[in-house]
Structures are given as structure tokens and as C-alpha cells.
Amino acid sequence: MGCEGVAHAKNEIANDAAYSEMSWAFAGLGQMGLPMARCLSAATDVVAYDWKGRSYDGLRTVSIPAELRVCDTLITCLPHGEAVEEALFGENALASALPEGAAVIDTSTTSHGEAVRIGARLADMGLG
Numbered sequence: 001m002g003c004e005g006v007a008h009a010k011n012e013i014a015n016d017a018a019y020s021e022m023s024w025a026f027a028g029l030g031q032m033g034l035p036m037a038r039c040l041s042a043a044t045d046v047v048a049y050d051w052k053g054r055s056y057d058g059l060r061t062v063s064i065p066a067e068l069r070v071c072d073t074l075i076t077c078l079p080h081g082e083a084v085e086e087a088l089f090g091e092n093a094l095a096s097a098l099p100e101g102a103a104v105i106d107t108s109t110t111s112h113g114e115a116v117r118i119g120a121r122l123a124d125m126g127l128g
Contacts, residue, residue: 022044022072022073023045023047023070023071023072023073024040024044024045024046024047024071024072024073024074024075025046025047025048025049025068025071025073025074025075025094025098026040026046026047026048026049026074026075026076026077027048027049027074027075027076027077027078027087027094028075028076028077028078028083028087028107028108029048029050029054029056029059029077030077030078030079032077032107033077033078033107034056036075036077036107037056037059037075037077038056038058038059040075041058041059041060045060046059046060047060047061047062047067047068047070047071048060048061048062049061049062049063049065049067049068049094050062050063051063051087051092065092065093065094065096065097066097067097068094068097068098069097069098069099070099071098071099071102072099072101072102072103073102073103073104073105074094074095074098074102074103074104074105075104075105075106075107076088076104076105076106076107076108077107077108078108078109079108079109080108080109080110081108081109081110081111081114081115081118082114083108084106084108084110084114084118085114085117085118088104088118088121088122089121095121095122095125095127096125098127100125100126100127101126101127101128102127102128103127103128104122104127104128106118
């Protein structure tokens with residue numbers, strides 16, 4: 001599977017100081033998330049979080065949420081809203097590991113109500 005637009009993305013990121021200085025994290029390395037994380041990592045630095053401690057070719061993978069403390073943006077790609085809530089606020093609490101002001105981008109299959117509830121919890125924690 002190719003990453004169309006990666007060369008363009010690399011150029012855009014390299015020429016935009018705001019993006020080139022950002023540190024990205026990705027959680028949810030399944031059928032959709034893994035190719036997304038790989039494409040993003042082809043253009044910029046990405047820390048991939050895998051709670052089972054698995055490694056993936058071409059990705060810098062961590063299994064300890066605290067290792068995300070240096071990331072400005074977390075992208076999630078999980079199967080449903082419950083999984084997003086568990087990943088962000090449950091036992092491993094990825095949201096607690098992020099620095100204040102970090103952004104969370106949810107690309108998961110999440111209902112509107114779940115997204116609003118999750119967004120409010122993140123805002124209460126100083127995350128966006």
C-alpha cells in the first residue's frame with residue numbers, strides 16, 4: 001500500500017516551522033491505523049503506541065504511555081468510542097501522559113455523542 005502525497009507532505013512539513021517542530025503520536029495500529037501511521041511517519045517523526053508492546057517495521061513504537069509526554073499531537077484510530085475512552089482515560093490513560101495543550105485527533109469510528117463527551121473530558125484536562 002503506497003502513501004500517495006507523502007512527497008508533497010514532506011515538502012509542506014519541511015517548509016512549515018509549526019509542523020516541522022511538532023512531535024506526533026499514533027494509537028490504534030490495526031488495519032486502518034497502521035497504514036496511516038506509516039504514511040505519517042514517512043513525512044515526519046511519529047511515536048506509535050502499542051499497549052501490547054509489539055513493534056512494527058518502519059515505526060518507532062512504545063508501550064509505556066509516559067513516553068508520549070513529548071508529543072504535541074496524538075492521533076487515535078480505534079474501532080469504536082469505548083475503545084477511544086479506554087485508551088485515553090482507562091488503565092493506560094494516554095491523555096494523562098500528554099503535555100498540557102497537546103491536541104488529540106480522533107479518526108476512530110466514534111458517534112457524535114461519544115466524540116462530544118471525549119472532547120469535553122480532554123478540554124477539562126487542558127488538551128484539545
